[in-house]
Amino acid sequence: MFEIVPFSSPLGKKPFSCGVTQLDDYFHRQASQDVRRSFASCFVAVTEHGGIAAYYTLSAGSILLERIPDDLRRKLPRYPNIPAVQLGRLAVSVDFQGIGLGAAMLYDAWKKSVDLPIGLYAMTVHAKDEKAAAFYAHNGFFSLVDSQLDLYIPLALCRKLIAGA
Numbered sequence: 001m002f003e004i005v006p007f008s009s010p011l012g013k014k015p016f017s018c019g020v021t022q023l024d025d026y027f028h029r030q031a032s033q034d035v036r037r038s039f040a041s042c043f044v045a046v047t048e049h050g051g052i053a054a055y056y057t058l059s060a061g062s063i064l065l066e067r068i069p070d071d072l073r074r075k076l077p078r079y080p081n082i083p084a085v086q087l088g089r090l091a092v093s094v095d096f097q098g099i100g101l102g103a104a105m106l107y108d109a110w111k112k113s114v115d116l117p118i119g120l121y122a123m124t125v126h127a128k129d130e131k132a133a134a135f136y137a138h139n140g141f142f143s144l145v146d147s148q149l150d151l152y153i154p155l156a157l158c159r160k161l162i163a164g165a
């Protein structure tokens with residue numbers, strides 16, 4: 001029903017509305033530039049009719065070790081920063097919300113991230129509000145110690161969730 005493809009400029013000109021103006025504007029006005037400059041990669045779910053159903057972005061990031069909850073932090077090497085991939089944005093069109101597409105986009109992002117040939121411990125995301133944070137928590141993410149809106153999921157857990165899907 002949906003095909004997930006890399007962002008291209010013609011896709012960025014198509015209508016898309018997820019109900020959050022900043023995320024719609026990013027797709028139409030900024031994604032193209034970020035992709036061209038390699039500040040982000042962007043992947044788009046396209047309908048069989050060529051419409052835009054959802055998109056997400058990935059960039060390199062890191063997590064300060066001190067922001068990881070105690071019980072996990074004790075098991076990690078004492079480096080100040082933990083290598084992570086940042087899920088910069090995730091948005092599903094209002095026409096397709098609530099049918100599992102957001103979760104499918106997350107899985108796609110996990111699959112791409114676990115296969116990258118670089119050292120990455122986790123995926124991070126900054127949720128725009130508590131409702132978005134609840135979506136990420138429901139789908140396997142944990143909050144960092146100092147902010148309910150900043151969440152992470154170890155990629156080892158993503159591998160297990162992908163294998164069990």
Ligand SMILES: CC(C)(COP(=O)(O)OP(=O)(O)OC[C@H]1O[C@@H](n2cnc3c(N)ncnc32)[C@H](O)[C@@H]1OP(=O)(O)O)[C@@H](O)C(=O)NCCC(=O)NCCS
Pocket residue numbers: 018019020023089090091092093096097098099100101102103104126127128129131132134135136138139
């Ligand atoms: C948040 C968003 C990405 C969720 O995508 P979606 O396609 O509507 O969600 P899905 O249908 O894939 O839901 C997958 C699961 O998450 C749950 N879920 C969805 N939204 C949730 C929420 N706000 N809180 C808790 N759980 C939620 C669903 O119940 C479903 O659970 P299940 O697998 O146990 O049945 C989408 O609604 C959206 O784009 N909203 C506007 C933009 C936004 O807020 N983006 C987040 C940016 S930080």
